[in-house]
Amino acid sequence: MAGPKWLDPEEMKAWRLYITTSVDLMKALEDDVRPFGLTMGDYQLLAMISEAPDRRLRMCDLADQLRLSRSGLTRRMDGVLSNAWVARVQDQGDRRVAYAELTTKGWNLLRKVAPIHLASVRRLMIDHLTRVEVKAIGSAFEKISKNLQS
Amino acid sequence: MAGPKWLDPEEMKAWRLYITTSVDLMKALEDDVRPFGLTMGDYQLLAMISEAPDRRLRMCDLADQLRLSRSGLTRRMDGVLSNAWVARVQDQGDRRVAYAELTTKGWNLLRKVAPIHLASVRRLMIDHLTRVEVKAIGSAFEKISKNLQS
DNA sequence: GAAGATTGATTGCGATCACAACTATTTCGG
DNA sequence: CCGAAATAGTTGTGATCGCAATCAATCTTC
Numbered sequence A, B: 001m002a003g004p005k006w007l008d009p010e011e012m013k014a015w016r017l018y019i020t021t022s023v024d025l026m027k028a029l030e031d032d033v034r035p036f037g038l039t040m041g042d043y044q045l046l047a048m049i050s051e052a053p054d055r056r057l058r059m060c061d062l063a064d065q066l067r068l069s070r071s072g073l074t075r076r077m078d079g080v081l082s083n084a085w086v087a088r089v090q091d092q093g094d095r096r097v098a099y100a101e102l103t104t105k106g107w108n109l110l111r112k113v114a115p116i117h118l119a120s121v122r123r124l125m126i127d128h129l130t131r132v133e134v135k136a137i138g139s140a141f142e143k144i145s146k147n148l149q150s
Numbered sequence C: 001g002a003a004g005a006t007t008g009a010t011t012g013c014g015a016t017c018a019c020a021a022c023t024a025t026t027t028c029g030g
Numbered sequence D: 001c002c003g004a005a006a007t008a009g010t011t012g013t014g015a016t017c018g019c020a021a022t023c024a025a026t027c028t029t030c
Helices: A009-036 A040-050 A059-066 A070-082 A104-124 A131-149 B009-036 B040-050 B059-066 B070-082 B104-124 B131-149
Strands: A056-058 A086-090 A098-102 B056-058 B086-090 B098-102
Touching (some): A009 A104, A009 B131, A040 A059, A040 A070, A040 A086, A040 A104, A056 A059, A070 A086, A104 B131, A131 B104, B040 B056, B040 B059, B040 B098, B040 B104, B059 B070, B059 B098, B070 B086, B098 B104
Antiparallel strands (some): A056 A098
């Protein structure tokens, strides 16, 4: 490093607001799904499975997509399994593999909660943004994400 | 609600990339401060105190700014206290109040780590963004934040 | 100025999650 | 094929953090 290159005022503003507001935003979203007996972690798990073919996903793929460790997913599954929102299905071919499969009950719950959650995302975030800001956030985090994957 | 108003493709892209990338970004930043024996939580605590007058803050103000519960802050303080980065100072006027005060040791650590952390923020986020994106993120999260506070 | 409400902080407890160690299965190198 | 390495998942353990209860000090109200 030649010298510590500080953030200029606009960069600092963006960084700080992003960090602190993200925490507040996640807590507000948690509040909106809690009445359904869900955490955001549960919701994201159900949503992720619901988009997969046959509404099932291998445990390890699910863990990767949810940014959970393998053990973290095992523990999270405990909750959604006991609520019978998700079933554990053993793969017949590769017997190491287990699938997390959305049950009808889980699917019905998700259909009920998804519009409410989406409305929260709108109300708390998207509806406050201009089209330019939406595009900028999309392109910005896309670049950040690509860099992190490499 | 008249009807569930879905997110259009650009809104959905922004939302999803924001959510998933934020988790990855925080983990990458954790990795960069870990060599110094710090978590991001510790770092933010030290940074927050360092900017306050006399480099001290009331516990409850610190908790609010760090988005921690009171008990969460008490537990987090355990770590930085045992490392002697922060001292606990009882207020003489209002004896309910305790201050968290940065020690010289904590200040020296922060001076060492801050440029490295800032460089990480640049390398992982800011340097990938255009000026327009930086401004958009600043203004976007400013509006989201203002709405959440109200 | 005393009772009750409010504020500041800590403690017990439970939930979430990661790391390391482990078991079980499959794949690969020779 | 057979042993080693890789892959999938679970379990023990410890860290972090929030909620509810608690204690102590201050403020408010009559």
